Amino acid sequence: MDTVRWGIIGVGDVTETKSGPGFRHAERSELVAVMRRDGAKAADYARRHGVPRWYDDAEALLNDPEVDAVYVATPPDSHRDYTVRALEAGKPVYLEKPMARTTSECEEMLAAAERAELPLFVAYYRRSMSRFATVQELLDGGAIGRVHAFRVENLRPAPAAGDQVPWRLRPEISGGGLFVDLASHTLDLLDHLLGPITQVHGHALNISGTSQAEDTVSGTFQVGSAVVGTGLWCYAAGEDRDLVEIIGTEGSLAFSSFGQEPLRLRTGSGVREIEAPYPATVQQPLIQAVVDELTGVGVSPSTGTSAIRTARVVDTLLADYRSEHGFIFA
Structure with missing residues (x-):
């Protein structure tokens, strides 16, 4: 793909300054949709950050044909579920850290990535700072x-x-x-x-x-x-x-x-x-590395394979x- 169109599941505090702006400012990257179970908060985030679409249901975002890749920014207890569902929907995943609550949950996510033949990245962003x-x-x-x-x-x-x-x-x-x-x-x-x-x-x-x-x-x-x-x-x-x-x-x-x-x-x-x-947006260097890998011009230093070791x-x-x-x- 030439440009990665992102959807975010879970637009809480971490997405306000640490990560969210990175998807808009990275080269060959766009933020096109956000989801939060509280629809009013999802709509407010979309309005404030200039995001075209918002959802209050994850399945709707995962089924959006204009979303190429998904950033999961929810608490860890839902990482496994949202990651597996996104991969099964054919979308690469960039995932907040920690990767999951336990190694066994991480293993299930890596297995899903392998089945889907899609990459899985984890937001250990110090690797790119x-x-x-x-x-x-x-x-x-x-x-x-x-x-x-x-x-x-x-x-x-x-x-x-x-x-x-x-x-x-x-x-x-x-x-x-x-x-x-x-x-x-x-x-x-x-x-x-x-x-x-x-x-x-x-x-x-x-x-x-x-x-x-x-x-x-x-x-x-x-x-x-x-x-x-x-x-x-x-x-x-x-x-x-x-x-x-x-x-x-x-x-x-x-x-x-x-x-x-x-x-x-x-x-x-x-x-x-x-x-x-x-940097002003701490995750932007890693987000850029992820986009670079997805668009075929680089490699991300943080993946599910590296994160499971932690x-x-x-x-x-x-x-x-x-x-x-x-x-x-x-």
């Missing part, structure tokens, strides 16, 4: 020598207790808590920068009691035969901290996953700060916690 391309260039260029270790720390205060627990903290919807929502970004980025994680061990706890989801997770990792790492994700902490540090034989490179602070390259020559800001790591770290608390995903 220039900020992390700079990290990759420094590592590949030997700025810190041979990489042999990494550490991750992501701390945030516990969310305020309320009458209604947000869906991101409801495991039956999201697959877990903020660990699933946020840590999956960093784990996928490490997969991209260093290679697939080959061994993982860890523990998960609920400290704050503000929801049933895990809020503190620790892990140890191995990448291949020569790189080891540690991770701590605590969403019941007394401070904010966001650190990824990659350690090599000649120095280290530290950066945040979610902030825009300069990268910090530390070597025997001292410390060098490198500016690496986010799902397996998350599943391994949360397996005991899910079992102890009776979380079963049908």
